[in-house]
Amino acid sequence: MTQKEFSETISLHAPSLKSHALHFTKDPEDANDLLQETLLKATRFVSKFEDGTNIKGWLFVIMKNTFINNYKRSLKTRDRTVQEDEITSANLHYSASTNSSVGSFILQDINLALAMLPDKYSVPFIRYFEGYKYHEIAEELHLPLGTVKTYIHEARILLKKYLKQYQS
Structure with missing residues (x-):
């Protein structure tokens, strides 16, 4: 053939x-x-x-x-x-930092920066960080979707300012 x-x-x-x-x-x-x-x-x-x-x-x-x-x-x-x-953030934390006290100082600074945020910014930002979607946060807080996005954006700007020493 x-x-x-x-x-x-x-x-x-x-x-x-x-x-x-x-x-x-x-x-x-x-x-x-x-x-x-x-x-x-x-x-x-x-x-x-x-x-x-x-x-x-x-x-x-x-x-x-x-x-x-x-x-x-x-x-x-x-x-x-x-x-x-399957590598968890907890496992990464221990492998990424040779000194656990450094990590605790960073965590304290992050918590302090979050505490300095006005509630109207911190609550939506924390919900977003926890994995909630914009529309879920808007429903929970009874806010318009655009407002939630703006608050989260403003929270990021303020957190960058408060945590400036950690930027590379």
């Missing part, structure tokens, strides 16, 4: 391969990527195909193996990311 004949033959199987790829990935874009990678591998390894055997079955095996390999690769990447993300 010539390269041209082979390409024409695998092109005939593309629609059923795409359907199969969609079954694996559950996403049309990922299915297109898997189909393209399958056809590319089939073209690259045409010498491994034995004439007279089931070409459609061969293509499906390539697709299945490609999907499995990609899935395993994504799991390894995800595991590495999760391990890196």
Whole structure:
């Protein structure tokens, strides 16, 4: 079988391969990527195909193996990311500061700076720092969203001014 004949033959199987790829990935874009990678591998390894055997079955095996390999690769990447993300701020605090008293002085300065903020700035800022969204803070404090954003912005400006000695 010539390269041209082979390409024409695998092109005939593309629609059923795409359907199969969609079954694996559950996403049309990922299915297109898997189909393209399958056809590319089939073209690259045409010498491994034995004439007279089931070409459609061969293509499906390539697709299945490609999907499995990609899935395993994504799991390894995800595991590495999760391990890196599990470093807590408490662990970082101990590793980042060689002297714990330095850290306590910094924390005292931060708390003092927060105490110096007017309540209308400190309360929204602390809520934002705790992870609340702007709209959640606005609802809780019965303030307009724009006002909450302004108060948090003003709190940042004042905190930068109060903690100027820590800027690098």
